[in-house]
Amino acid sequence: MKLNIERNTIIKNPKTRDFLADAFYPESENQLPLVIFAHGYKGYKDWGAWNLMAQKFAEAGFFFVKFNFSHNGTTIKKPTDFADLEAFGQNNFSKEMSDYDEVLNYFCNHDKVDSEKIAVIGHSRGGGISAIKAFEDDRVKLLISLAGVSNFKYRFPTKDRFEEWKNSGVMYSENKRTHQHMPHYFQFFEDFEENEERFTIQYAAQHLAKPFLIIQGTNDDAVKDKEAFLLNEWCKTSELVIMENANHTFGAKEPWTENGLPDQLNKATSLATDFLKAHL
Secondary structure (H helix, E strand, O other): OOEEEEEEEEEOOOOOOOEEEEEEEEOOOOOEEEEEEEOOOOOOOOOOOHHHHHHHHHHOOOEEEEEOOOOOOOOOOOOOOOOOHHHHHOOOHHHHHHHHHHHHHHHHOOOOEEEEEEEEEEEOHHHHHHHHHHHHOOOOOEEEEEOOOOOOHHHOOOHHHHHHHHHHOEEEEEOOOOOOEEEEEOHHHHHHHHOOOOOOHHHHHHOOOOOEEEEEEOOOOOOOHHHHHHHHHHOOOEEEEEEOOOOOOOOOOOOOOOOOOOHHHHHHHHHHHHHHHHHO
16 A cells, blocks of 8 residues: 655644644545544654554554644754753643644645544543543544543642742753753643643543543553543543553654564554544
């Protein structure tokens, strides 16, 4: 099967800043369902095995898009490096929602996209953002969560560390892979607090009336399987798949040097494409 791959398309967002997106889709005379993938915290569109995952979605007949959030720390010129830690520190959920909207606006108008068939997928924090996007946007017909979070609020620091963050205006989180100390400015919490109702994933899940597939591993150190059970409990239209022994990235890592997907991510991708075909 011949695949078309459009890499590093510049998406303009006057509310944030320009960022990059990739599209993978099969050669076809027909318009294709659009599937948009959102990466997670300290992630980016080219991380690990995401390119191989994108190819598998395209081979299954979908127009698959992955993108870098504008303030994820990468840049237009360096899309695979955290080359702009200042931008990373200025990220917040409002900016991510704005970026998501611009991605959807851009690819809805692609001549190979069936704009009546749109799904969103998110990994980790991107799963939470995708849940909110699916709830808010009538264009989105289906949601898939890969190790997706169920709650943003409890991930903020508590008590002493929170007061230290508030007083200093910044706190740092070490990236264990790159050993960079990545800043979070206090505006991140202020943006959440100002928009807390909007960014409460529980509310979005409870009011979501669209097909929702939740895929979660039992060996996930970053997002415990309890969060997947909660999402499934809240949503009346969800299906839950618990994958034994799968970790947070379903076996993928950065860099990923193999020619094929790791077994767990390959299985998760197959589950996702089957769900899309059944419901989209």
